[in-house]
């Protein structure tokens with residue numbers, strides 16, 4: 001199948017310098033599968049990116065949690081894609097539901113950000129996902145398709161994109177989507193990409209799941225054929241993140 005398992009750790013707005021060093025120490029000491037089997041990317045807050053990058057084992061990479069929608073300039077408080085490239089930060093998370101909901105990032109704005117970041121050479125973890133109300137109204141697929149479409153209309157090369165399906169209702173709630181719920185949406189997303197982008201992109205893109213992933217549920221989730229990894233929030237700050245990385249082994253024995 002050729003889709004390398006991908007595990008991202010989104011640290012969100014957490015950590016002191018002491019805590020960050022501790023997390024990195026734990027990650028560096030962890031016994032994990034080889035980089036041929038799993039790609040690991042951790043995403044600390046901007047201010048900690050340089051130190052994490054300098055201390056982290058070399059086969060793990062770092063991601064920013066956001067970047068500005070175009071070239072930097074008079075945009076107080078923003079960090080540009082150019083700056084990330086300048087510091088050799090290879091990845092950026094864009095369109096996280098917390099930014100969509102709390103900072104009003106629209107589908108179009110996220111699409112523009114994805115296109116700009118890719119054009120500067122960054123790799124992008126693009127997040128999509130429905131709220132509980134939308135799920136209960138039966139519009140999950142419409143919502144994620146509309147979010148994905150806003151990206152598809154603005155980019156032509158998907159090779160540096162990982163699509164993170166992160167339904168809003170299981171994020172930080174301890175309520176996890178069942179493996180079947182995750183698999184169902186991932187399959188539908190692949191069908192959508194097949195019909196609207198290309199069969200090649202549909203087959204090759206990594207679609208990862210996020211929302212209360214833990215050491216306890218990762219293996220069951222990873223066993224789904226269309227779940228190509230995870231974007232982990234709370235558990236990425238804890239030693240169990242190593243267990244989540246190890247869930248890549250489930251795929252190896254497929």
Ligand SMILES: O=C(CO)COP(=O)(O)O
Pocket residue numbers: 010096166170171172173174210211212213231232233234235
């Ligand atoms: O938002 C998430 C990752 O980006 C998921 O967060 P939790 O794993 O804390 O639910």
